[in-house]
Amino acid sequence: MSNSMKGSMADYSDDHLVELAKQGDIEAFAELARRCQERIFYSILALTKNHQDAGDLTQEALMQAFKSLKTFKQRSSFNTWVYRIAVNLTLNFLKKGKREGTKQVLDESLSWVEAKEETSPSPERGSLKRELSRKLQEAVDSLPLPYKASFVLVVFQGMTHYQASRALGCSENTVSWRMHKARKMLQARLRPYLEG
Amino acid sequence: MRCKTIEKWLSDRIDGELSERKIKVLQTHLESCLSCRSYAAALEIIQDEARSIQKPQVSPSYWAKFTSELKANLSSKKTEKRLARLSVKRWQWAGASAALTLLIIVGLYFLLFFEKPVPEMVVFSYEDSLTQISQEIGRDPELENLFNLVVLASIGESLERSGWQDSPGFQENFILWENLSEEEIRLIESEIKKEEKIEEESDEG
Numbered sequence: 001m002s003n004s005m006k007g008s009m010a011d012y013s014d015d016h017l018v019e020l021a022k023q024g025d026i027e028a029f030a031e032l033a034r035r036c037q038e039r040i041f042y043s044i045l046a047l048t049k050n051h052q053d054a055g056d057l058t059q060e061a062l063m064q065a066f067k068s069l070k071t072f073k074q075r076s077s078f079n080t081w082v083y084r085i086a087v088n089l090t091l092n093f094l095k096k097g098k099r100e101g102t103k104q105v106l107d108e109s110l111s112w113v114e115a116k117e118e119t120s121p122s123p124e125r126g127s128l129k130r131e132l133s134r135k136l137q138e139a140v141d142s143l144p145l146p147y148k149a150s151f152v153l154v155v156f157q158g159m160t161h162y163q164a165s166r167a168l169g170c171s172e173n174t175v176s177w178r179m180h181k182a183r184k185m186l187q188a189r190l191r192p193y194l195e196g
Numbered sequence: 197m198r199c200k201t202i203e204k205w206l207s208d209r210i211d212g213e214l215s216e217r218k219i220k221v222l223q224t225h226l227e228s229c230l231s232c233r234s235y236a237a238a239l240e241i242i243q244d245e246a247r248s249i250q251k252p253q254v255s256p257s258y259w260a261k262f263t264s265e266l267k268a269n270l271s272s273k274k275t276e277k278r279l280a281r282l283s284v285k286r287w288q289w290a291g292a293s294a295a296l297t298l299l300i301i302v303g304l305y306f307l308l309f310f311e312k313p314v315p316e317m318v319v320f321s322y323e324d325s326l327t328q329i330s331q332e333i334g335r336d337p338e339l340e341n342l343f344n345l346v347v348l349a350s351i352g353e354s355l356e357r358s359g360w361q362d363s364p365g366f367q368e369n370f371i372l373w374e375n376l377s378e379e380e381i382r383l384i385e386s387e388i389k390k391e392e393k394i395e396e397e398s399d400e401g
Contacts, residue, residue, distance in 0.1 A: 030267050034259075055262065059265065067273065132245055136246060155246045176211075179208075180203065183207050183242065187238045190242065194237075
């Protein structure tokens, strides 16, 4: 793709790109994908804890969106619509009992960049913080799937309850209650690390 | 206000989903409830810790590879769709042609080979008919006599119509005599004599 074409595609709104993509413009769809793929990837990664699966599921979600583009009525944003597809695919994938890694592994083949370690005021405090962080991740991983999905989208992806409800295909009230239940469970599980 | 409700409101407040009115009620409750204040503090710690979890950074080369794979898949999917549409059209045409061909074959079959059954005609020969009649009549003597009279009368009528009296008698029928044997001639002559004698006796009487 030439730079001029790349530049023009980046200037188009999502709605305009959707119209072009519906007519079979692959570049237009690729631009739409570029705008949302990273967020989708990290949401799926937070659920699956496996970067290979996260990458595959993100590709699959985008391909599914391309196949079903003609049925997209544009009542919600393209982002939300693709998110909905991605979350459904991921939840089905997890329900089928595929391997769910408990540890994020840095894989050179996927060109990961090492996560930066946060600096702490003291070694002891830093150690406690790391322990809490590790325990929190374990606790989030152990949440029931519907609660975990809501927590990942709202807390890790910064979505509102409304946006998360569109992605999950449930009501806003349901998301609100799931967040409350998830936090209750996390607080109960992390009590020893929260006191003091 | 019940603590269970306050705990739910605390969760909504962290997500920025609580109304101003409810925030005020919440604040008032927290001022007097230690348990709910502890719970609120725990939720804040969990939220802060969750937000600070570093996600691995993905290098630009990963996304470049991801995008080129996606475009390749999109192109092949587009070709697949086009082929599928052609295939469906092809199958539709094939189906229609097959149906039409079948219709033509069935129509031709009925036209050429399917014949209406001809009602069976029972035909008796002349001899069979007479045999049939004789068998029926033979069972009844009165009917048999009547039948014989009818047949004789019919023969008589035929002879009158044919004008046998004007034709030469059988005595003068040379073709007839030439074909008879000597014995047959002598038998006929004796019969003629008997009949002549009977006529004479009846004339005298």
